[in-house]
Amino acid sequence: MKFGIFYEISVPRPWAADTEKKVYDNCIEQAIHADKLGFDYCWAVEHHFLEEYSHCSAPEIFLTAIAAQTKRIRVGHGINVCVPEMNPAIRIAERCAALDIVSGGRLEVGTGRSATWTELGGFGANPDTTKATWDEYVRVLPKMWTQERFSHQGTYFSMPERAVIPKPFQKPHPPMWVAVTSPGTEIDAAERGMGALGLTFGSFAEQERKVKAYRDAVRHCEPVGEFVNDTVAAVNFLYCHENPDEAKRTGMRMVGTFGYLAAQLVSAREVYASPSYASFGLLPQVRRQAQAPGAAAETPPGMCVGDPDTLIKTLKEWESTGIDCVNFLLNAAETVPQQAVLDSLELFARQVMPKFGKIEAAA
């Protein structure tokens, strides 16, 4: 099994002049550390207007900084929002190719369509059509990368013949993924021969069902790209500490803060009645569903918060569901001190990773 880190870049209020700078610096330091420790991926989201929850509206810039300071870790642009009002398809192709070149062929390309009215409404996008625009984008991106010149007459965008340049460093093109939040999107990913980048928490049984459905469908896929990426990744939180009580106390504060910030946003489903959005998105399962707002929080099963032995046991269970990779959120609104995040990464790499066939890299 592979392991990655995953950034929303959440910035807590109050916002001083240097708050965002400090958070960005911390994230970059963590990514450099993770690279040295042997983590496989560093993903960064694309979100807009999501106050405190995510200040990561230009992930290609953030990932470029990481790529320039690391040697081995793959950089995941996850996800590019495939909605014309937010990103023209041509610009996605160009930015990804440039990042792939700068990173020396270490780019993973995530695709998706945004789950919040906060974002879609901010750009004047139509929630009814985002699935269709995403579908059109993922079919043209590989062509823009592999054809010397490209033209397109489509439903949601068209362009005359031009050379979309630069071309990616990886040949024929970087691996492609789909963000999976809504039920059934794992099938959309499989049918197109794209990796499933899980972004919601579910039970072990639910994950196993999704993986099986994905594996069944991907066998008969018609890949949108030049090759099939049949990788299934899940997302989780990570806080690893020798003391299980401390791990739970600090880790669950992070988990609770993340869910708290996510709940403040307006999902597309909340205000825009549309079959296009069947779920709330944004890791909704983390949110507290207790009877009343003040009710005590419970530790969701499968959360990677604990001592090394606990995490080994938890991750073995996740591995048994058939997933190939787990991407970890390391912090939320800086609730975990930076040194504690770095120590957690190191302890995880030293004591947990070797149990999954990974040799600890030189720190």
Added chain:
Amino acid sequence: MPLFGQLDTAAHVGRASTVTSLMTDAESFAVDNVDVLAFTYEIDIQRGFGTTPKALHPSIPSYCQIVVRRHRDGPFGPFKVAELRVNARAGTHYLAYCIGAFTDNDAAVKFFRERYGAPMRRADVELDVRYYGIVGSVVVGSKVAFDAVLEKPHYISGSDVLYTPNLNLARVGNETKLVHQEMEYTIGKAQRGAATLKAFDAAAFGDANVVLRQPLPATFVQAKVTYTGVRFLIDPNRPAMAGTETVAA
């Protein structure tokens, strides 16, 4: 920590309802074939903060709903209700603070004020299905407080429509509380369309700071609506995560 509302509830207590006894689950009742027309608008964010109690977080972005319900029958006979709600979060819970509400039935005024603490007053409330759309309106005395049309309706799935519970500022015993008022919707037919606003007087509902900005699609459903027991009360001036007390339904 997300921003909190800034409403000074002390200034509103004078006209708040007084709960005589909280609605219980044992007393819950359902009304079949209720027409529910909901108009949703983003609102001026900075002024919107002043419409939301300090216990709650305004959503990002702030938005409100004007909801009109037509009950063809019920425990007090036929009645119609119109509510102005500013949507917010109590901790992580999706709720809406009810700025003001109107009904055309005197018994309903008494019921909603005394059992849910709703800011309910008497007015002419209309919900009409016309050939060109579905009309919702509120006339207080001789003044139009609200008039809007859902135009170009088209059918959608009932499962695509969501409603959140209300919170009503009310006197409960010797204290001022936000009283939870939940309606369960079993939705049959559902339609969606564009909202055309002809009149809106936020002050008539109770707070002139609700300034409508961007309209979102309006919805119209026919549903079985169940009025359930009050499950919790919130101190309006403390964060909901700390100031919530559950009620034995």
